[in-house]
Amino acid sequence: MARYTFGAGIGDYVVTPTDGLWGVGSNATVTFWSDPDGGTQYTDLLTAGGAAVSQITADEYGHLPTFQGPDSITGMWAESGGTSRSWIEARGLTGGGEGGGGGGAYTSITRIVASSTAPADVRAAAQYVCDGVADHVQIQQALNDARDNGGGIVQLTVGEYNLAQQLSIEGTDDVDVEIGISLLGQGARATMLNTTTGMTSAVHLTKVVRVHLEDFGITIDGATDGITSATTNGANSGHRSFWNSTFRNLQINGPWDGGHSGWAINMGSPFRSVFENIEIGGVGNGLRFYSEHADFNPGDTTVERVFVESVGNNMTLYKIESSTPDGVMNQIEFEMCEGIAAGTGCTGIHIAGVGGWGTSHTHWRGINMEQVDKIVHVEYGSSNTFRLNHVNLRDGAAGLTAFTFGANSFNNKIEHCGLLYATANCKLFSDANTIEPSAPNQVTDVRTYGEGGVKVTGSINPAGTTVRKALVGNTWAKSPQEPFVYVPPGWGKRWFAARDAAGSGLARIVTVGGSATAGFYASNPRTKSWPGLIASALQAVYGDGGSGFQSSALSPAILSGSDATALAAWQTAGAVVGQTGTWTQGGSFFGPGGHYQYSDVTGATLTFKARGTTVRIYTVTGSGTRPNMLYSIDGGSDVSVAQPSGTAAIQVTTITGLSNTEHTVVLKVGTASTGQYLSVCGVSGEKASGVLVHNLAVAGATSARYGTSYLSSGLNATYNGGVDFPADLCIWSAAPNDASANNTADVWSGNVARWIRAIRDNSPATGDVDIMFALPHFGRHESTNFKYQDYVRAARGLCDVYGAAFVNWWGLGLNSWENWNAKGYWGTSAGTGAAGTDTVHLSDAGFQYMADTILPLLLS
Incomplete structure (x- = not known):
């Protein structure tokens, strides 16, 4: 049996x-x-x-x-x-056959071709039954009948169709006669066209208008190409190959043997056509558009969601080409296309032609590519724009070049390209670039990233090429993916707009959190904390907007008790606030950072460093008689500023017209009696344009410090990214101290919600401010409450509510203190900046890693 x-x-x-x-x-x-x-x-x-x-x-x-x-x-x-x-x-x-199955009428039913006799009446179709051997005969007859009847639909039912000859969809020489021919399947994996050895292509188009190909797959094991077209439609056709056509929901499979060098799609002179949702795999070359005529400008074509996986060596994923002198290819839009090259020596995008080629004018946006040896090669062609989301030069290979330009290449733009991972000895540009001097190419805002300390080197400024805001030679790490990093669609609208306009105004970031955000135990908490590092990187690209806010919390009054060793090192580095006299930390969460210090000692001073042409001093006024504040800039004379009594408020003293340098700002208590306090939040240094990062983190801060007031009249959240201290991007990092305090996730997320409401809901000008949650590695900050994972889970849900981005450094560290310890990421107060065994605070290397993971989100 x-x-x-x-x-x-x-x-x-x-x-x-x-x-x-x-x-x-x-x-x-x-x-x-x-x-x-x-x-x-x-x-x-x-x-x-x-x-x-x-x-x-x-x-x-x-x-x-x-x-x-x-x-x-x-x-x-x-x-x-x-x-x-x-x-x-x-x-x-x-009668069945291995892999065959059904018999009798069941097989013939799956190979019915229906062709309508009139485009508007599919139900009047004639049926053509294929035999499973030479199915192209019946399909071709159906296509011809559709054409001869002025257009129609050829519908293929489920099954595999065997083609011994290519299918030809042919129109008419008369361009005034518009016929529509549709070849439709039941789905890319349900209806398949199998090619035979020696075929030129599976489907060929010539002299057609309004051709529509949808919902079928093609195997090109035996054919040179998958879908092709002619370029000449006859003497009176204007050289149209195909126009007003659509190619949608297609799958094209090659032999996966690495030896196939044909094109999956090889089309001449596209005009007002759409290529959408096409999956190409196992092929040599991917998609090619070409023109052979100088007197016709094909274009207005869109290519969306096309994926190419090439398995051959020295292949091209996407190519735009002129096959004759002065041929052109205009207004072709590529959106959200992808490609991966399994072979070596491959090019992602190749703009090519022969001598004297005019304009190509293509736009590439949201392009993702991996494992290519050249990302973009412009051999001949002009006015092409490349905005590439994610590109990855081949791992393990040396001497690869990202972008190359030929002698007749000009007015091309490579801009806003992010996440270029490269290996040793890779070059951003070729040393042999030849640029048309009258209309040079432009390279703007290209971010290059190398993993493991690997750098992108080479010629970054070939003759005649403008290179602006290109970060080259850095060691930023690859941005991790879900679930530890999440960026919702459309996030960053306000931040990116402000960042890109930073040449004429300020792009502002506010960070709030505890000591792990304040910079404990970096060698310099102002410059080597992760907020300080992202400030330096962004300012190097988009301009220096000033030093930002320095909190009075970074002063001996706060640090001498528990961090005396760190305080001494930071004082040597000039990173902390200088202090004379007696100062005490305030008990309310007022102003920027939710912190202030007060003193009633006449002549007691706090000394700040502020870089910029404008200095802003934040003090707390009200609640009883207060002495005047005296301030001096760079050793100048004291200036007296009254501190009003009455209802508590934040007073901002602004000093403008300063030289563009770092200034020493000394604040002094005027004549005071016991109980008459000068209360100081901190000092900010600013410029008129560039990127400005305010680090408002305070050691020991819980979520309540930033989220206890959400009204426009409050003195708390409105000054931490809200309407009274606004930002284009606010980054929330307060969480570890909540876990130590055993705060529930509901309490934590409630404070977050109050903070966001203060940022977004009290002024139309701030309604679209961008939000990011960046939760530090928890290390061994506590081992009994186990609340932190609840905050992480709540933060991911809040991202959906508020459209926020999310970086989970705890997850990136594998939720393991030992994991980061092995990498030297934990710090020590006994040797600031060096690796140590602190339970939650970082070394310089740890802060650099944190900055490296967040920067790609702000730069891409």
Whole structure:
């Protein structure tokens, strides 16, 4: 006794008649019987995994999966709710064929071609039954009939169609006669066209208008190309190859042997056409558009969501080419396309041609590519714009070049390209670039990243080329992916706009958090904390907007008790606030950083460093008589500023017209009696333009410090990224101290919500401010409450509510203190900046890693 295998054959489909056509029976239930009418149902069936079942369910395309029938049964009658049953035989038997399956009318049903006699009336279609051997005969006849009747639809039902010759979709020489011809399948994996050895292509277009290809797959194992077109439509056609056409939901598969060098799509002179949602794999070259005519400018074509996976060496993923002198290819838009090169020596985008080629004028936006040896190679061509989201030069290879320009290449723009991962000895540009001097190419805002300390080197300024704001030779790490980094669609609208306009105004960032954000134990908390590092990197690209806010919390009054060793090192580095006299930390969460210090000692001073042409001093006024504040800039005379009494408020003293340098700002308590306090939040240094980062973090801060006041009149959250201290991007990092305090996730997220409301809801000018949650590595900050994971989970949910981005450094550190300890990321107060064994505070290397993970989100 033995069981035989059924299903998964070329004819094993459930089909349903609809309006004269045959569609698939998605997820249909099929039972099996001993007779064509009545009889006994076979219920002793086994799935491919060996599970006992009494019936089989088809997949979404109506295809029956592999299953086993009852003992010794080699054939059965299948029923799925129709008026009759169909015969199915086991694999390997005469009449069925290994991998075949169905027999009788069941097979012929899956290969019906329907062609309408009029474009508007599909139901009047004539049917052409293919034989499974030379199916191109019936399909070609249907296409010809559609053309001869002024246009029509050729519908292929589910199944595989074998082509011994290419299909030709041919129009007319008369450009005034617009015919529409559609070749439609049932889905890229449900309707397949199989090519035969020696074929030029599977489908060829010539002299056509409004051709529509959709929902089928092509194998090009035996063909040179997948889909091709001619370039000349006749003497009176204006050289149109195809126009007003669509190519959608297609799959093109090559032999995956690395030796195929044809093109999956090789089309001449596209005009006002759309290529959308096309998956290409196992091929040599991907998509090529070419022009052979100087007197016709094809264009206005869009290419969206096309994926190419090349498996050959020295291949090209996307190519725009002129095949004759002065041929052109205008206004072609590429959006959200991807490519990966499995072979070596491959080029991502190649703009090519012969001598004297004019303009190409293509736009590439949101392009992702991996494992290429050249990202963009402009051999001949002008006025092309490249904005590439993610590009990855081949790992492990040396001497690769990202961008190359030929002698007749000019007015091309490479801009806003991020996340270029490169290996040793890779070059951003070729040393042999030849640039047209009258209209040079431009390279703007290109970010290059190398992993593991690897740098991108080489010629960054070839003759005649403008290179502006290009970061080259850095060691920024690859940005990690979900679930540890999350960026919602559309995030960063306000930040990116402000950043890109920083040449004429300020792009402002505010960070709030505890000591891990304040910079403990970096060698210099102002410049070597992760906020300080991102400030330096952004200012190097977009301009220096000033030193930002320095809190009075970084002073001996706060640090001498628990961080005396660090205080001494930071004083030597000039990183902390100088202090004379007695100062005490305030008990309320007022002003920037939710912090202030007060003193009633006449002549007591705080000394700040502020870089910029403007200095702002933030003090707390009200609640009793207060002495005047005296300030001096760079050793100048004291200037007296009254501190009003009455209702508590934040007073901002602004000093403008300063030289563009770092200034020493000394604040002094005027004549005071006991209980008459000068209260100081901090000092900010600013310029008129560039990037400005305010680090408002305070050691020991919980979420309540920044989220206890959300009204426009409050003295707390409104000054921490809100309307009274605004920003274009606010980064929230307060969480570790909440966990130590055993605060619930509801308490934590409630404070976050109050903070965001203060930022967004009290002024129309700040309604679109961007938010990011950046949760530090928890280390060993506490080991009993286990609340931190609740905050992480809550933060990810808040991202959906508030459209926020998310960086989870705790997850990036594998939630392990030991993981970061092995990398030297933890610090020590005994040797600031050096690696140590602190439970939550970082070394310089640790802060650099944190900056490296967040910078790609701010730069891309």
